[in-house]
Amino acid sequence: MTAISLVISDVDGTLVTNDKRLTAANRAAVSLLGASGIGFTIVSSRPPFGLRMLVEPLGLLLPMGAYNGGALVRPDLAVLEQRLLPAAAAADALAALRSFAVDIWAFSGDRWLLENPDGPYVPHEEKTILAKPTVVETLDRHLDAIGKMVGVSADFERLAACEPALRRALGARASIARSQAYYLDVTPAGTDKGLTVVGLARRLGIPTAAIATIGDMDNDVAMFRQSGFSIAMGNARPDVQAVADAVTLSNEEDGFAAAVERLILPRRREE
Numbered sequence: 001m002t003a004i005s006l007v008i009s010d011v012d013g014t015l016v017t018n019d020k021r022l023t024a025a026n027r028a029a030v031s032l033l034g035a036s037g038i039g040f041t042i043v044s045s046r047p048p049f050g051l052r053m054l055v056e057p058l059g060l061l062l063p064m065g066a067y068n069g070g071a072l073v074r075p076d077l078a079v080l081e082q083r084l085l086p087a088a089a090a091a092d093a094l095a096a097l098r099s100f101a102v103d104i105w106a107f108s109g110d111r112w113l114l115e116n117p118d119g120p121y122v123p124h125e126e127k128t129i130l131a132k133p134t135v136v137e138t139l140d141r142h143l144d145a146i147g148k149m150v151g152v153s154a155d156f157e158r159l160a161a162c163e164p165a166l167r168r169a170l171g172a173r174a175s176i177a178r179s180q181a182y183y184l185d186v187t188p189a190g191t192d193k194g195l196t197v198v199g200l201a202r203r204l205g206i207p208t209a210a211i212a213t214i215g216d217m218d219n220d221v222a223m224f225r226q227s228g229f230s231i232a233m234g235n236a237r238p239d240v241q242a243v244a245d246a247v248t249l250s251n252e253e254d255g256f257a258a259a260v261e262r263l264i265l266p267r268r269r270e271e
Contacts, residue, residue, distance in 0.1 A: 002209040002228050004267045007033055007260070008065075008197060010215035010223075011044040011054070012128065012180070013251050014233050020128055022057055029257035030058050036265060039204070041065075043196040045179035045219060047107045047147065048073045050129030063203065065196030067107070067148045068177055068219050070187045072199055081199065082147065083188035089173040090143040093186045096169040100162040102153040102184075105133070108145045115139060120154040121182055151184035159184050177219040185219070192222035212264050214248070214256060216240065229267065231259045 043065030209228035224230035
């Protein structure tokens, strides 16, 4: 059994509570990893600027993954690697999402673009990433540098029906993943959180077998499959839990901290 030298955690539904709080127990768990000689970083569907508020409280020093692995940034948000949606793929994604009458967001550089500021989950996203959206007349004029496009709806069944249609429309030109029941993410082709696992292993000179990953959603499965030890949150769906090597408590029960103390640190001591 390979000892763990790096932990990569999802953020929403994993590291923070449902109301986006970073608990004292989870902060302490990250400190405990550092004191035990284990590196720590995060990967999220959020844009890079939506990770800024976590850097100081967690003392993050390593590169962080954003856009479901589409971007790798330093803690100061300087971009190390980034993929962008080709404009033609972004246009087709826009058309496909519009055909299902869902709200659409686009993230480009340091901007969150949308047409409908009164749409569902706008206040929720403002609280999550601590940023205000830029309202545009039409997204059609802003398709040249998109890191992520999102279909948004409070009608989960409609969004679920939109997912296969979006896959058919885009084919191999983009990656499609649900980051929440209400968010359907479109990112550049070949993008997933597993890309962050492999990229960090390469940069840090460690085997992927020495990396532990923790997450709760479909988009976390790719990093589970690339890492040596994977942990699903207690709030994850059964099919996500079934892919992981272990299951911890929910994000409302400090499941991240429990995973560090009960599952990860024992593996470090067995080196």
